[in-house]
Amino acid sequence: MLLFLEQCLNGLQFGLLLFLLAAGLTLVFGIMDMVNLAHGSLYMLGAYFAATFAALTGSFVLGALLALIATLLVGMAVELIALRRLYGRDHLDHVLGTFGLILFFNELVRLIWGPAGMNLGLPPSLNTFVEILPGVPYPTYRLVIIAVALLVALFLYVVVMRTRIGMLIRAGASNREMVGALGINIKLLYTFVFGLGAALAGLAGLLQAPILTVQIGMGENILIVAFVVVVIGGIGSIRGAFIAAIIVGLIDTLGRSFLPDLLRLMLSKEAAATAAPALSSMLIYLLMAIILVLRPEGLFPASGK
Amino acid sequence: MKKILPGLFRRGLFALAGVAISAGAILALAAGQIAAQQKTVKIGFVSTFSGPTAVIGNDMRNSFELALDHLGRKMGGLPVEVIYEDDQQKPEVGKQKTEKLIQSDKVDFVVGYIWSNVLLASLKPVIDSKTFLISSNAGPHQIAGELCSPFFFSSSWQNDQTPQAMGHYMNQKGVKTLFLLGPNYTAGKDMLAGVAATFKGKVIGEELTKWPDQLDFSAELSKARAAKPDAIFVFYPGAAGVQFLTQYAQAGLKGKIPLYTVFTIDSLSLPRQGDLALGVPGVQQWVNDLPNAANKKYVADFKAKHKAYPSFYGAQTYDAANLINSAVVAVKGDLSNKDAMRDEMRKANYASVRGPYKYGNNHFPIQNFYLQDVVKDSEGMLTLKTVATIVENNRDRFHNECPMK
Numbered sequence: 001m002l003l004f005l006e007q008c009l010n011g012l013q014f015g016l017l018l019f020l021l022a023a024g025l026t027l028v029f030g031i032m033d034m035v036n037l038a039h040g041s042l043y044m045l046g047a048y049f050a051a052t053f054a055a056l057t058g059s060f061v062l063g064a065l066l067a068l069i070a071t072l073l074v075g076m077a078v079e080l081i082a083l084r085r086l087y088g089r090d091h092l093d094h095v096l097g098t099f100g101l102i103l104f105f106n107e108l109v110r111l112i113w114g115p116a117g118m119n120l121g122l123p124p125s126l127n128t129f130v131e132i133l134p135g136v137p138y139p140t141y142r143l144v145i146i147a148v149a150l151l152v153a154l155f156l157y158v159v160v161m162r163t164r165i166g167m168l169i170r171a172g173a174s175n176r177e178m179v180g181a182l183g184i185n186i187k188l189l190y191t192f193v194f195g196l197g198a199a200l201a202g203l204a205g206l207l208q209a210p211i212l213t214v215q216i217g218m219g220e221n222i223l224i225v226a227f228v229v230v231v232i233g234g235i236g237s238i239r240g241a242f243i244a245a246i247i248v249g250l251i252d253t254l255g256r257s258f259l260p261d262l263l264r265l266m267l268s269k270e271a272a273a274t275a276a277p278a279l280s281s282m283l284i285y286l287l288m289a290i291i292l293v294l295r296p297e298g299l300f301p302a303s304g305k
Numbered sequence: 306m307k308k309i310l311p312g313l314f315r316r317g318l319f320a321l322a323g324v325a326i327s328a329g330a331i332l333a334l335a336a337g338q339i340a341a342q343q344k345t346v347k348i349g350f351v352s353t354f355s356g357p358t359a360v361i362g363n364d365m366r367n368s369f370e371l372a373l374d375h376l377g378r379k380m381g382g383l384p385v386e387v388i389y390e391d392d393q394q395k396p397e398v399g400k401q402k403t404e405k406l407i408q409s410d411k412v413d414f415v416v417g418y419i420w421s422n423v424l425l426a427s428l429k430p431v432i433d434s435k436t437f438l439i440s441s442n443a444g445p446h447q448i449a450g451e452l453c454s455p456f457f458f459s460s461s462w463q464n465d466q467t468p469q470a471m472g473h474y475m476n477q478k479g480v481k482t483l484f485l486l487g488p489n490y491t492a493g494k495d496m497l498a499g500v501a502a503t504f505k506g507k508v509i510g511e512e513l514t515k516w517p518d519q520l521d522f523s524a525e526l527s528k529a530r531a532a533k534p535d536a537i538f539v540f541y542p543g544a545a546g547v548q549f550l551t552q553y554a555q556a557g558l559k560g561k562i563p564l565y566t567v568f569t570i571d572s573l574s575l576p577r578q579g580d581l582a583l584g585v586p587g588v589q590q591w592v593n594d595l596p597n598a599a600n601k602k603y604v605a606d607f608k609a610k611h612k613a614y615p616s617f618y619g620a621q622t623y624d625a626a627n628l629i630n631s632a633v634v635a636v637k638g639d640l641s642n643k644d645a646m647r648d649e650m651r652k653a654n655y656a657s658v659r660g661p662y663k664y665g666n667n668h669f670p671i672q673n674f675y676l677q678d679v680v681k682d683s684e685g686m687l688t689l690k691t692v693a694t695i696v697e698n699n700r701d702r703f704h705n706e707c708p709m710k
Contacts, residue, residue: 003527003528003531007524013523116360116577119577119579122555127555128557129555129556129557139555139557142555211548213544213548213551257524257525260512277513281519
C-alpha cells in the first residue's frame with residue numbers, strides 16, 4: 001500500500017512535468033495551428049541554459065530564472081526568424097521546417113557546449129529527501145517539481161481565463177481573422193504565445209535537468225509523450241492537457257511498476273518477464289488509441305473549433 | 306558576325322578538348338586509386354558517433370587511431386585505411402551501414418559495435434561475405450553459442466562474463482538478497498542472467514526498463530526500496546549510468562542499500578558522476594592501472610594526447626587494432642589468405658593491454674576479471690583502480706552450444 005502511494009506520487013510528478021511540456025505545445029498547436037516538433041529543442045535549451053547560468057552565478061534558483069528568460073527570448077526569436085514564414089502553409093511544411101530546427105539546435109548545442117553533456121547540481125537544501133509517510137523517504141526535489149508545476153497550472157488558468165491577453169488568446173484560437181479585423185495585432189500575439197510556450201518547455205527542461213542530467217537530444221523522446229498528452233487532452237485545451245498529463249503520468253508509472261506482478265499471476269514467469277516491459281511501455285499509446293476511437297477530438301476539445 | 310562565330314566555335318572546341326583531357330586525367334587518377342586500394346588494409350569501423358552516447362564512439366575511435374599511430378599506420382607493410390560509420394545506437398542503421406561497408410567499400414575487416422542489439426542485426430551480412438568482424442565491445446550470448454562463426458572474433462568479453470564475476474564477488478561479501486535493474490535489450494537481459502547464474506543468494510526482484518529512452522528510474526527505485534534487498538545490482542551503460550547514480554542518491558538509497566554495478570561507472574561517465582561513484586564497486590577485464598608494458602604505453606600516450614583516462618571501450622578497441630595487425634603480419638599482407646589469418650588470431654598472439662589471454666572455440670576471450678574501485682589520482686582526478694582479481698581465466702558459459710571446435 002505504501003508502495004502504491006509512493007508510485008502514485010512518482011506518476012503525479014511525471015505527469016505534471018509532462019503538463020509543462022504539453023501546455024506549451026497545445027497552446028502553439030491550438031492557437032497558432034502550428035505543429036512544432038522543435039518544442040523538445042527548447043526543452044533541451046532550457047536545461048543547457050540553466051546548467052550554464054547556475055554554474056556562472058553559483059545559484060540554482062538564479063540560474064533557473066535566467067534560463068527561463070533566455071528560453072523565452074530564444075523562442076520569440078525562432079518565431080520571428082523561422083516560424084513566421086510557415087503560417088498558412090500545410091502541416092507537412094511545419095513538420096519539415098521544425099524538424100530542421102531540431103537538427104539545427106542539436107548541432108548548435110554540440111558546437112557551443114560540446115558532445116559530452118552537462119550536470120546541473122542541486123543546492124544541498126533540495127538534494128535531500130523527506131519522510132512523506134513513516135518509512136517512505138521521498139526526494140525533496142521531486143516534491144518541488146510537483147509544487148512548481150501546480151503553480152504554473154494555476155498561473156496559466158488565471159492568465160488564460162481572467163486576463164485581457166488570455167481573452168485574446170482564446171479569441172485567436174476560435175477565429176483569428178475576426179480578432180485581426182477587430183484591430184488586434186495578431187502577429188505580436190503569436191510571438192507572445194510562442195515565447196510563452198518556449199518558456200514552459202524551458203521550465204520543464206530545467207526542472208528535469210538535475211534528475212536526468214543535460215544532454216543533446218534530451219527533448220526528443222519526451223516530446224512524443226507530450227504529443228500523446230495533447231492528443232488525449234484535446235488540441236488547444238490547457239485544461240485537457242493538465243488532466244491528460246496526470247492520467248498519462250499515472251498510467252505510465254503504475255503500469256511500469258505493477259504490470260509485471262499482475263502478468264506473473266496470469267502467465268508463466270518467463271513470458272511475464274518478456275511481455276511486461278514491452279506492454280507497459282505501450283500502455284499510454286493504447287490509451288491514446290482508445291480515446292481516439294471514443295472521442296476523436298480528445299477529452300476536452302477546445303471550444304469553437 | 307562572321308568573325309565572332311568562328312571565334313566562339315574555336316573557343317568551344319578548346320573547351321571541349323579541355324573537358325576531354327581533364328576527364329581522361331580523372332579516369333587515369335581513378336584507375337591509379339583502384340590499383341592503390343588493393344594494396345591497403347581496409348577497415349570498416351561501426352560505432353555510435355551521434356547522440357548522448359557519442360562520447361563512447363569517440364573514445365573508441367581515439368584509441369583505434371592511437372593504435373594505428375603506434376603501428377606506424379601500417380599493417381604487414383600495407384597502409385591502413387579506416388572508414389568510420391555512425392550506427393546512431395540503432396540496430397537498423399547499424400545494419401545498413403555495415404552492409405554499405407561490405408558491399409560498396411569492400412572492407413577487409415569490420416570493427417567496433419558498442420551495442421549488442423546493433424551487433425546482432427549487423428552480423429549476418431559480414432559473416433555471409435566471409436569478412437572478419439571484430440567486436441570490440443558487444444558480446445551477446447547468441448554469438449558465443451548457436452550463432453558463433455569462424456569469421457567473428459571478440460576483443461572484449463561475452464556479456465554474461467562480467468556480471469558473473471560480480472555475482473562471485475557479492476557471494477564473498479555475504480549478500481543474501483538482491484534486486485536487479487537493467488535496460489530492456491539484448492545486453493541488459495544477458496547481464497541480469499549472468500549475475501543470476503553465479504549469485505548464490507535469492508534474487509527478490511528484477512526490473513527491465515525501456516531502452517534507450519527511459520531515463521527516469523523513480524518507479525523502479527521505489528520498488529527496489531520496498532523490496533528491502535541486501536543489495537542492488539545494476540547495468541546502465543553510457544549516460545544512463547550518470548542518471549542512475551544521481552537518482553539513486555536523490556532517492557536516499559546511497560549509504561542505505563549497497564550498490565553493485567557492471568559497465569555503469571567508467572572513465573567516460575566518471576567526470577559527470579563525480580563523488581556519487583565513490584565506494585561503488587564494479588568489475589572489468591581491463592583497468593587502466595594493470596601493470597603490463599603494453600597497457601602502460603597505451604594509457605600514458607592516450608592521456609598525453611587526450612588529457613583524460615582511456616575507458617575500457619577504448620582499451621578493447623586498441624586491442625582489436627593489434628589483433629588485426631597480428632593477422633595481417635602473419636600472412637605478410639596477403640589478405641586473401643583468410644584461413645591463415647584466422648589461425649593467427651585464434652592464438653591471440655599480440656600484446657593485449659589486459660595482459661595475455663586465450664581464445665575459446667567460439668572466439669571469445671578466456672580471461673581474468675578484476676574488481677575495480679573509484680579513487681582520486683595525484684591530480685585530484687577521479688579514476689578507477691584495480692582492487693583484486695575476482696576470477697582467473699574465465700570462460701563464457703555458452704561455448705558448449707557453439708558447433709565450432
